[in-house]
Amino acid sequence: MKYKILIIICVxxxxxxxxxxxxxxxSPPKTEVNIISDGKVIRSLDLSAQEDVEFTVTYKGKSNVVEVRDGKIRVKEADCPDKTCVKTGWLSSSAMPIVCLPNRLVIEFNDNESEVDAVAW
Amino acid sequence: MRGNLRRLTELSLLTAAALIIFIIELQIPSPFVIPGIKLGLSNIITVYAVYRYRAFEAFSVLIVRILLGSIFSGNLTALIYSLTGGLLCFLGMLVFKRFIDERHLWISSVFGAVLHNTGQIAAALLLLQTPQILMYYPFLLLAGCLSGAFTGLCAQIIVNRIDIRKSDS
Known part of the structure; x- marks a missing residue:
């Protein structure tokens, strides 16, 4: 009996x-993207209005090359050991932020668009 | 003293086996992009050690495996996630062990895996300070249940085959 309850909890x-x-x-895709390095938003972009560009984000000497093309964003190159961020590919849903744990980098859709101080750069 | 030596040898063997499983599993490419989702096959040994050895002995097997594993894999940044996850899982399993007997140990493995992933998410939340990481949690929960059940069933098979009375003699 006890085990039935436990199995039901597992299920x-x-x-x-x-x-x-x-x-x-x-969850619906958004266009506001935040690039967060070590917990701080270092750049916000609106992908729908963003021109194609490539830039490098560095944290403690480690760098990730971020690419924006055709209204999509991805990490193109990284010098971290596992390259999970590169393998994630284009940012497609707010469920799957691009994360590079070794380099403390997160690229994600902004969930709260009204809060953005639209950073033009 | 002889008993101690025997136990030490057994624990070393378990640790070595866990490390080998861990390293081999690293070589299998993961079909998932979410870090932290994997089978965690070396936890078969952890579950087995928790059920068949004293708390401190199982604890040393786990800690040595995590430390050496992250050194061998060269991924020291993952260490903090493995440690928080592993410790939470271990403490939880010690509790579950009290009311889940050996014949149902896969259940406590499922709970352990869920706790493990919870610990990892908590560590990631603290380190990265981005609450959106929580979006990972459902995936990790699902993966934890499935992989926990799998590793638990493997440990179950081992426990059924190795008779504790024989190995204690």
Whole structure:
């Protein structure tokens, strides 16, 4: 009996995870993007109005090359060991920010567009 | 003293086995882009050690595996995530061990895996200071349940095959 309850809890956790994943994946794409280095927003861009560009973000001597093309953004090159950020590819949903843990870099859609101090650069 | 030596040898073997599994698993490319989602096969050994050894012994197996694993893989930044996740998982499993017996140990492995991923998310939240990381959590929850069940079932098979009375003699 005790084990039945525990197994049911396991199943509930799994279902919660699955439902949550689906919800997060289906959240609508946004165009405001924040580039966050070491917890601070260093740059905000509006992808729909942004021209194609490439720039480098450095943190403690480590660098990631960020590319914006056709209204999409990605990390093109990185000198971190695992290259997870590069493999993530183009930023497609707010569920999947581009994260480079070794270089403390996060590129994500801005969830709260009204809060943005639109940084033109 | 002889018993101690025997136990030490067993623990060293377990640690070595966990390390080998860990290193081999690193070589398998992950189909997922989310860091932190993997099978965590070396936790088969952790689960086994938690159930078959004293808390401190299982703890040393886990810690040595995490430290050496991150040194061997050259990914020291991942160490802090592995440590918080591993410790939370370990403490949780010690509690579950009290009311989940060996024949159902895969259940506590599932809970352990969920705790492990919770710890990782918490560490990432603290380090990166970006609450959006929480968006990962559903994926990690799902992955934790599935991989926890898998590693738990593997540990279950090992426990069923190795008779504690024989190895204690």
């Amino acid at each position: 509930i956790l799994t279902v919660l995870g699955a439902v949550g994943s689906i919800l997060v994946l289906n």
